[in-house]
Amino acid sequence: MNLRQALENETVSHVGFPAPVTIQQNQPVRRAVERMKRRRVGCILILDGENLVGIFTERDLITRVLGQRGTMDLAISELMTPNPEVARTDEPIKEVLSRFLRKGMRHLPVLDSIERPVGTLSVRRAVHFLSDHTSDTLYNLPPTHNQVPTSRGGG
C-alpha cells in the first residue's frame, strides 16, 4: 500500500497507538509527574472514574508547574487542560493528521466507540506511520546522504 492509499483508507486503530497512561483527577500533580517519568511518556490522561476529563503534558509541566511554589501538591485537575481534543479509533488517519497540524497539539487521547480512553496518539507516531509507508525509500538510503561509491564494489 502506498502512502496515498494509506492516508485515504486507514483509521486510527490501523496506525496503532500505545495504551494510555492515566491518573484519577483528584491525585496530586506530583504523582502524575512521577508516573509520566516512570512510564517515559510526554502526556498523561486524567480520568474521573472511567471517563476522560483532561490531559496533562510536558508543556503544561513547563508552563504551569515548574518554578511555581506549591504546584506539585495541587490536585492534577487544577492544572490539567480540561476537555481535550480527542481522536476516535474508527477515524480516518488523514483527519487526525489535519487536526495535529491545525490545532498544534502533540498528543490526542484515543476514545473507542463507547467513549472509553484506549490510547494516546502522538505526532511522533503519525510521523512513524508516514515513514512506514515510504519505507522502501527510507530503508534503501545509505548511512550518509551524499555517499556515492567511488570504485566498483565486490572482489
Place this chain on the structure above:
Amino acid sequence: MLCPYCSFENIVGADTCDSCSQDLTSLENHGPKSNMEQSILDTSLAHLGPKIPVMVSPDISVENVITILQENHIGCVLVGSSDRIVGIFSERDALNKVAGRFKEVAPQPISRFMTSDPESLDANTPIAFAINEMSVGHFRHLPVTYKGKLEGVISIRDMLQFLSSKYPELIQAS
C-alpha cells in the same frame, strides 16, 4: 541497463548480467514509487526553513532556562554557540531531570541536565533522512547545520507541514 557490478550494458529487463552473472532484479524497481517519496528525497532540510533556535551558554541556570521555555513558547533550547553546539535541553529533559526537585536544581548550570552532543544534520540532507532519524532516535527536534555552523532547528511538526503541503487534498492544514 547498466550492471552496477561490472558496468556491462545489458538489455532492459535482464534478470542477471550477461557479463558477470550478478543478479539484476533489484534494479527493476529501486526508485521512489510516488510523488511524496520522490519529494522527500529531492527536498533538502534547508527548504523547510529551519527555525532560529534560542541558544544559551552552558553555565546558565536551570531556572533561567525554564523561564526562557515559558516566555518564548518553545519546546527546547540549544546549549553552546552556533559554531559548537554542546547540548540540547528539551521539555523531556525538564520532566525527567528537573520535575520534582526544582528547588534543588534551579541554581545549577544547565550543562548538568542537558542532553549532550545532540544529533544534527546538514542543511543539504534530504528530508527523508530527517524523518528516519527522528523516527529511529525518538527526537522531536533536530539541529540543522551548514558547513558545520548552526542554521536552525527543525521539528516533527515541520515534517508534517511539509508532507501536507505535498498532499493538500488529503491533509488539510487549514
